[in-house]
Amino acid sequence: MGQLVIEGEAIERLSLAKTIRHEGGFESVEPLVLQQPARSVSLPAGEFLFKGVVLKGGYVCGVEYHLSAAGVLLRGQERLKITAAEPCLLRIGAPLGPDLHAYRHGRMIVLEYQVLDAGGAATLRQDGSHRRR
Amino acid sequence: MTAYRGDQAVFKGPLECLFGGHYTYSWRVPLTILGGPLRFVASWDLGGLGPSESESATIQWQWYYHPPGFAGWMLIGVLLVLVKDNRSRQAWTILIPFLLLTEIVWPMARFLWPVLLGQQQDLLFQALVTAWTALWLVSPWLARCRPAAAIVLVLGLAATLGVVAQLGVYRRLDSGPFLPGYSALILALVLAFVLCGVSCRKTFRPGRFLAWLLLWLPLGVGLGIGCTFAWWNWHAAHSSWWDLHLLYFILSQFALWSLCIAGILYVVNLPFMYLAFRCPPYWDRFHRLLRLPTRPPPTTDD
Numbered sequence: 321m322g323q324l325v326i327e328g329e330a331i332e333r334l335s336l337a338k339t340i341r342h343e344g345g346f347e348s349v350e351p352l353v354l355q356q357p358a359r360s361v362s363l364p365a366g367e368f369l370f371k372g373v374v375l376k377g378g379y380v381c382g383v384e385y386h387l388s389a390a391g392v393l394l395r396g397q398e399r400l401k402i403t404a405a406e407p408c409l410l411r412i413g414a415p416l417g418p419d420l421h422a423y424r425h426g427r428m429i430v431l432e433y434q435v436l437d438a439g440g441a442a443t444l445r446q447d448g449s450h451r452r453r
Numbered sequence: 454m455t456a457y458r459g460d461q462a463v464f465k466g467p468l469e470c471l472f473g474g475h476y477t478y479s480w481r482v483p484l485t486i487l488g489g490p491l492r493f494v495a496s497w498d499l500g501g502l503g504p505s506e507s508e509s510a511t512i513q514w515q516w517y518y519h520p521p522g523f524a525g526w527m528l529i530g531v532l533l534v535l536v537k538d539n540r541s542r543q544a545w546t547i548l549i550p551f552l553l554l555t556e557i558v559w560p561m562a563r564f565l566w567p568v569l570l571g572q573q574q575d576l577l578f579q580a581l582v583t584a585w586t587a588l589w590l591v592s593p594w595l596a597r598c599r600p601a602a603a604i605v606l607v608l609g610l611a612a613t614l615g616v617v618a619q620l621g622v623y624r625r626l627d628s629g630p631f632l633p634g635y636s637a638l639i640l641a642l643v644l645a646f647v648l649c650g651v652s653c654r655k656t657f658r659p660g661r662f663l664a665w666l667l668l669w670l671p672l673g674v675g676l677g678i679g680c681t682f683a684w685w686n687w688h689a690a691h692s693s694w695w696d697l698h699l700l701y702f703i704l705s706q707f708a709l710w711s712l713c714i715a716g717i718l719y720v721v722n723l724p725f726m727y728l729a730f731r732c733p734p735y736w737d738r739f740h741r742l743l744r745l746p747t748r749p750p751p752t753t754d755d
Binding site for chain 2: 434
């Protein structure tokens with residue numbers, strides 16, 4: 321067993337997937353959902369894929385949610401290595417931080433905005449109210 | 454999103470979702486703002502999970518950022534005065550489709566589809582309409598040249614305008630997707646017009662020309678995109694994988710893309726065609742340029 325230490329707050333649900341390696345290099349995954357996880361969670365040693373997280377207030381983050389209309393995957397799946405030797409740190413959840421960048425494009429100023437979670441990953445509202453701000 | 458000049462809010466606008474969790478907004482700085490720092494702040498209630506206001510992003514705006522945006526206007530003005538055939542009230546009616554497209558249709562389209570029609574598309578549309586207007590204005594000169602020379606001149610002038618537009622924004626020729634897209638569309642329009650001219654050489658009617666344009670424009674767009682990307686990839690042989698990836702993506706959806714883009718070009722070109730069919734000076738230069746059978750020009754009462 322190993323420890324997953326979650327650095328971040330307001331987590332409603334954390335979705336992981338344990339990777340299982342088979343002979344011949346084939347890899348399968350086993351989903352694992354943690355409801356309102358504590359700051360430190362005991363997990364069997366091995367490799368886990370970070371799938372996504374739901375925060376209080378309906379904010380979501382992760383590959384489960386970050387799909388564009390064209391279905392392009394926008395963020396690679398983070399791999400978490402859980403070992404008995406040392407705890408694995410996962411920065412995720414609140415506090416959220418608005419991130420705004422501006423640059424000039426001819427006579428226009430282009431603004432780019434996103435809400436970042438504690439780990440610096442973009443989050444969005446699950447209910448679709450993020451479409452227009 | 455709020456824009457501040459000093460402590461005074463000068464603009465408020467909604468950020469639009471570009472894709473999962475990423476928002477954008479393109480703001481055309483009004484002429485009333487000549488210079489100085491512009492500060493932007495985005496606000497959104499994060500439900501107690503974080504601060505609702507972003508840290509401000511600042512742009513030091515300079516007065517000389519405005520003039521390149523008017524290069525097209527200045528060019529049109531110069532051509533209206535410089536070309537002798539344009540020194541008439543009727544020739545100045547070219548301003549109607551130009552203003553209709555750049556100042557009414559395009560801002561409305563950008564208002565309706567702010568994410569789809571971002572700053573890249575804005576630059577492309579403005580440059581394309583300006584180039585097309587400029588070509589109509591120099592068409593009396595072109596009509597006096599041999600066909601091959603006229604085509605070379607058309608492409609040369611359009612390329613010059615494209616380069617000026619590109620440098621006005623990027624200051625480099627090899628950055629951004631504007632130049633390939635612009636070249637493809639100009640090539641498509643010129644090619645489609647040449648082919649329509651050949652198709653209508655024996656029998657010309659406005660409706661017939663427009664019908665041929667429906668056929669040749671998608672073909673022209675297809676060839677324009679193909680030629681431009683082939684050249685672009687050859688030119689940038691050291692280019693990164695995305696050029697080929699993009700080319701593959703475009704080729705894989707070639708027919709659909711060509712049809713969509715050709716449809717947009719067709720609609721954009723319609724005001725100019727209306728002018729060419731209704732206004733005697735443009736009727737005349739349209740016929741002479743494409744070597745169409747001579748017909749009496751429409752009267753202003755038509």
